[in-house]
Amino acid sequence: MKVKEVAELFDISIRTLHHYDQIGLLTPKDVTDAGYRVYSEDNLETLQQILFFRELGFPLKEIQTMMHNPSFNKKEAFILQRKMLIEKRNKLDKMIENIDKTLQHLMGETQYTYKERFENMNMKISQYEEEARHRWGNQAVDEVSSKLNNLSKDEQIELSDSWDNIFNKLASLRNHSPKSKEVQIEIKQWYDFLNENFSNYSLDAFYGLGQLYIQDERFTKHIDRYGEGLALFMSEAMKVFTVQQKRGHSDGHHD
Incomplete structure (x- = not known):
């Protein structure tokens, strides 16, 4: 078309x-x-x-982040969207019913208490919306920020030093192939570091994070402070790591 x-x-x-x-x-x-x-x-x-x-109600930038996530699945998204739309329809039905009863009350036809009048005005965020954001959006990034803010000053310094060490070591290996053993050992250190200190990163989520390093200029700019081109190098190495780990799990499963 x-x-x-x-x-x-x-x-x-x-x-x-x-x-x-x-x-x-x-x-x-x-x-x-x-x-x-x-x-x-x-x-x-x-x-x-x-x-x-x-x-x-999702903004365009958030939609773009979710739909470009490597783990994004169209079928799963349609199922979630259906649930969200049904939930939205139910909310609207309740609000229409609420208006009808309020009008009847104002015309003196019925008595309508404040509790009854406002009980169907629940506007909290949909659990399905939260699920979509968690699976494909920026929530994982927000969780990292939240975790850092909850640490003591000494803990933040210790974590920052470990972070710097990993990034500096990877920056020194930029002339190697992302597939090389030395690079993959350091990338595994990064994968383990994230899982131990921030969140339970699946292999798909780790791959997706690597893609964010080159898709989001904020990540690229921050990482490339350790060495020009490091964000792209890490993204490639994280992709290799993900593929190799999945292949290893698959081979182990068949054994």
């Missing part, structure tokens, strides 16, 4: 589709010689999920 057809199908503006393309959120599968964007069926499914996330 061309951009105009997609815009009409989803009832959104062509400008919106151009913006999604510009920020790398939804890139058309092809561009014709005449310069027309052409969207595939896979593109349309991606757009469908973007619009569902938007309807559920």
Whole structure:
């Protein structure tokens, strides 16, 4: 489908589709010689999920982070979105019922207590929304910040020293292949360090973190202070580590 057809199908503006393309959120599968964007069926499914996330209140930047996460799964996301939309529908039904009863009360038809009037006004964040953010969003990064803030000054210094040692050692190995034994030993140190001190990182989450090092300029800028190009080098090494560990687990399982 061309951009105009997609815009009409989803009832959104062509400008919106151009913006999604510009920020790398939804890139058309092809561009014709005449310069027309052409969207595939896979593109349309991606757009469908973007619009569902938007309807559920997720900002574009957060949607981009989640959908670019290597562990993001379209089917699982649709299931979660369905749960969130049903939950939203139930909330709206309760709020409509609340308004009806309030109007009846104001017209003197019924008595409606304050407790009854406000009991259906629960606006807390959906548990499914939290799950989506936890699995594919920035929550893991937020957890690290929270953990650091809860440590004593001495503990922060000790942790920072260990952190620096690992990054400095990796920076000194930048001329090696990310697949080399020396590099993989240090990357395992980083993986173990994160799991021991911050959160339980699965292999997929560790891989995703490595991708953030090169996708998010805040990470890249911070890591490259230890040595230019270190963020990209670590990202590649973390990818190798993930693949090798998964292969090892798979081989062990078959044995």
